[in-house]
Amino acid sequence: MKNYLLILASLVLVGFSAKAQQVEFEEFDLDNGLHVILHQDNTAPVVTVGVMYNVGGKDLGGTADAPRTGFAHFFEHLLFEGTKNIDRGEWFTIVSSNGGSNNANTSLDRTYYYEVFPSNNLELGLWMESERMMHPVIDQVGVDTQNEVVKEEKRLRYDNSPYGQFLAAVSENLFTKHPYKNKNIGEMADLDASTLEEFQQYLKDWYGPNNAALVVAGDIDSKEAKKLVEKYFSEIKSRPIPTRNFAKEDPITEKIDAKFYDPNIQIPAIITAYRTPGFKERDAYVLSMVSAYLSDGKTSKLYKTIVDDKKMALQVGAINIDQMDYSIYAIYGLPLGDTTLDALLTEMDSEIAKMQxxxxxxxxxxxxxxxFENRFVNSNSSIQGIANSLVRNYMLYDDINLINSEIEIYRSITRQEIQDVVKKYLNPNQRVELEYLPKEKTAN
Incomplete structure (x- = not known):
């Protein structure tokens, strides 16, 4: 009876999501190469305007002889400095004084800027993003200002944060050739050494309309929105885009042992990390389900066995870090009491072996x-979420209709496929074993 009710509930949810999550959209290209996505939903008087640029932390600045890390993240900050028609420091004032909010974020693969306004300020949002694309002011004052901002962010989020170097420590050992080995925020020495001309060249290389996608979603009239898009963006000139030619990583066939010392922690951690396929591959979807099975919630297998039952760890988890060219699958644990890192690793591995x-x-x-049905519904439960999904699916996955169809991929994954993928990727000879340790005190 219990299993019957579970299956019945699942079928009800499937029917609900299939009906409720159908998202209608319109897309077109301007002559300058800007891809435009419109989604009309007049249920609430709000609108999201977003621009995603096909540039991320993997795209280095500088020159071939002196490559610079962290440029894409630096530009996430720099492009709020001001434009030809928006004075320095006025961007956030304009947005907030017109009832809006805005933000931006950068990954190793892309950069996304967006505003959320009352729908009567749609034109303002489009004008501001066109200003950012057409007339940004990149000068030494802005560079110096944001250099200090980025340094403070690095100190707060990474250098002085417990376990803040987790991902960097994994990446620099998991990758030897591909720029995924670099920190998304970059090295401060690189940013300090960079010239104004290098920043200006990076802008020319990556921030043209033919390397971007614009999304407008919410309480709009699609025909009127299209006219406004053409009004503000059609005159922006397209630019040549650099050709990416990243080196391919050799397969890992023998375990890589590594250590990292963090001065902000007292409890060590053990991390196993695997280089896995990019997020467009079907196996990446399967690995997301593996993560949910192992560590999504306190009833998940890793937590229930190692934390609750055996009381060997304060925390354990498995995460699938999706990236375009290669993803990272990591399993980690923080030992409790007298449990050694080796003992904890053995227990973590036993859960993987069971799945194999x-x-x-x-x-x-x-x-x-x-x-995954619930995640699918929640990801598109707001206009802001829908806008993000539409532009991300177009820019990164080459399939904008994933906003409606992605759940079918998860529905089609079988128990046998889950076992096969764990066997294929999560093996001891294919990984980095990283001991993440408290930094040893040194004598003065």
Missing amino acids: TELISENDYQKLQNK
């Missing part, structure tokens, strides 16, 4: 399906 030798139960499989 036994199919997950039908009950656990249905729970996974329910979780």
Whole structure:
């Protein structure tokens, strides 16, 4: 009876999401190469205007002889400095005084800027993003100002934050050739050494309309929105885009041992990290389900066994870090009491070994399906979320309709496929084993 009710609930949720999540959109290209996505939803008087640029932390600045890390993240800050028609420091004032909010974020693969306004300020949002694209002011004052801002962010979020170097420590050992080995925020020495001319060249290289996508979603009239887009963006000139030619990583066939010392922690951690396929590959979707099975919530397998039952760890987890060219799959644990890192690693590995030798139960499989149905519904439950999904799916996945169809990928993944993927990628000879340790005190 219990299994029957679980399956029935799952079917109800499937029916709901299939109906509720159908997102209508319109897309077109301007003559300058800017791709435009419109989504009309007049249920609430708000609108999101976003621009995603096809540039991220993997795209280095500087020159071939002196490459610079951190440029894309630096530009996330720099392009709020001001434009030809927006004075320095006025960007946020204009947005807030017109009832809006805005933000930006950078990954190793892309940069996204967006505003959320009352729908009567759609034109303002479009004008501001066109200003950012057409007339940004890149001068030494702005560079010096944002250099200090980025340094403070690095100190706060990474240098002085417990376990803040987790991802950097993994990446620099997992990658030897691809620029994913670099920190997204960059090295401060690189930014300090960079010239104004290098920043200006980076702008010319990556921030043209033919390397971007514009999304407008919410309480709009699509025909009127299209006219406004053409009014503000059609005169921006396209630019040549650099050709990417990243080196391919050699497969990992022998375990890589590594250590990292963090002065901000007292409890060590053990991390196993695997280089896995980019996020467009089907196996990447399967690995996301593996992560949910292992560590999504206190009833997940790693947490229930190692933290609750055996009380060997303060925390354990598995995360699938999606990236375009290669992803990172990491499993980590913080030991409790007298538990050694070796003992904790053995226990973590035993849970992976179970997945390689036994199919997950039908009950656990249905729970996974329910979780991903719920995630799918929630990801597009707001206009802001829909805008993000539309532009991300176009720019990174080459399939904008994933906003409607992605859940079908998860529905089609079988228990056997989950076992096969764990066997294929999560093996001891294919990984970095990283001991993340308190930094040893040195004598003066």
